[in-house]
Amino acid sequence: YQAGIMRGCHLPGETIDGYRIKVKANIEMLDEVSTVVNNGGEGIGLYRTEYSYMNRSKLPTEDELYQEYLDLATIMSPRRVTLRTLDAGADKFVSTLGSLDERNPALGLRAIRLCMRHREIFKIQLRAILRASLAGNIAVMFPMISGLREIRQAKALLAEAKAELRQEGSRFEADMPIGIMMELPSAVMIAEILAREVDFFSIGTNDLIQYSLGIDRTNRFVSHMYQPLHPAVVRSIKHVVDAAHQAGIEVSLCGEMASDPFCVPILMGMQIDCISLTPQAIPGIKRIIRQATMDDCKKLLKLVLESPSVSRTNALVQETIFRQF
Numbered sequence: 085y086q087a088g089i090m091r092g093c094h095l096p097g098e099t100i101d102g103y104r105i106k107v108k109a110n111i112e113m114l115d116e117v118s119t120v121v122n123n124g125g126e127g128i129g130l131y132r133t134e135y136s137y138m139n140r141s142k143l144p145t146e147d148e149l150y151q152e153y154l155d156l157a158t159i160m161s162p163r164r165v166t167l168r169t170l171d172a173g174a175d176k177f178v179s180t181l182g183s184l185d186e187r188n189p190a191l192g193l194r195a196i197r198l199c200m201r202h203r204e205i206f207k208i209q210l211r212a213i214l215r216a217s218l219a220g221n222i223a224v225m226f227p228m229i230s231g232l233r234e235i236r237q238a239k240a241l242l243a244e245a246k247a248e249l250r251q252e253g254s255r256f257e258a259d260m261p262i263g264i265m266m267e268l269p270s271a272v273m274i275a276e277i278l279a280r281e282v283d284f285f286s287i288g289t290n291d292l293i294q295y296s297l298g299i300d301r302t303n304r305f306v307s308h309m310y311q312p313l314h315p316a317v318v319r320s321i322k323h324v325v326d327a328a329h330q331a332g333i334e335v336s337l338c339g340e341m342a343s344d345p346f347c348v349p350i351l352m353g354m355q356i357d358c359i360s361l362t363p364q365a366i367p368g369i370k371r372i373i374r375q376a377t378m379d380d381c382k383k384l385l386k387l388v389l390e391s392p393s394v395s396r397t398n399a400l401v402q403e404t405i406f407r408q409f
């Protein structure tokens with residue numbers, strides 16, 4: 085059975101009726117790239133760059149980061165590599181950035197907020213990304229964007245890094261695509277506005293579920309209420325996908341939902357362009373995509389959107405998936 089799944093993993097993520105969905109990988113370290121390629125990953129949809137900043141006594145230098153991104157882009161070329169800028173803080177502790185005594189770290193100084201507070205450190209990363217950009221197909225993505233101002237600030241710093249490199253005579257890809265993580269309810273609500281500012285969206289459901297439902301899933305008292313198919317979550321995702329498509333930009337989903345066989349057909353019904361997941365799960369998810377029809381996925385999505393509760397949705401989804409997939 086496993087051999088059968090692996091054999092099909094290099095075929096494209098395409099339904100029986102010809103609908104194409106890109107299946108990419110989420111990784112944290114360079115040495116995971118071979119698993120991505122062996123398992124049929126069509127690119128890196130999420131490279132969690134924070135891991136190169138963790139568990140070390142000094143911050144990484146620009147050259148170290150440049151070498152890492154260069155290697156990654158070169159090995160994956162011509163496939164796209166989406167580098168998410170430093171998403172430190174809260175659950176991802178980077179000791180070299182100092183320890184913050186925050187009462188509510190998840191609502192505190194993390195990700196893009198932390199980077200804008202340490203602009204010099206952030207700019208080093210942006211310079212390294214730009215310098216590596218000519219080696220392959222690199223896109224940059226900003227985490228935890230809550231509104232327009234943060235996108236504009238991040239883009240301004242990127243422009244500053246470009247100007248510096250130009251002055252130094254370093255070359256880079258001037259049109260490197262810029263995207264944002266859609267993982268805060270505020271960003272979801274104004275998706276139409278944010279879509280005009282960037283080249284792509286990537287929906288981070290791990291955080292979006294946490295912030296939409298107010299549930300810390302590592303908290304054992306409430307973790308059972310962390311529900312990916314809560315109607316509010318499904319509608320949020322649908323809203324983001326529609327807003328992206330209306331603006332003519334690509335939209336991907338890179339949270340754990342992308343590796344859940346019960347969730348993927350619903351995302352396909354929304355005609356999401358890409359999903360990005362842990363490399364180990366790619367073959368199984370590709371198999372689900374290749375056995376589905378868009379027609380069935382759209383029917384399932386319609387039922388799910390009409391469902392008033394998680395329990396009803398879960399029952400519906402299980403019944404449909406076991407029957408059809």
Ligand code: PEP
Binds near residue numbers: 130
């Ligand atoms: C997410 O929030 O869904 C996501 C992919 O980012 P991370 O899990 O790294 O926070």
Ligand code: MG
Binds near residue numbers: 291
């Ligand atoms: Mg996140």
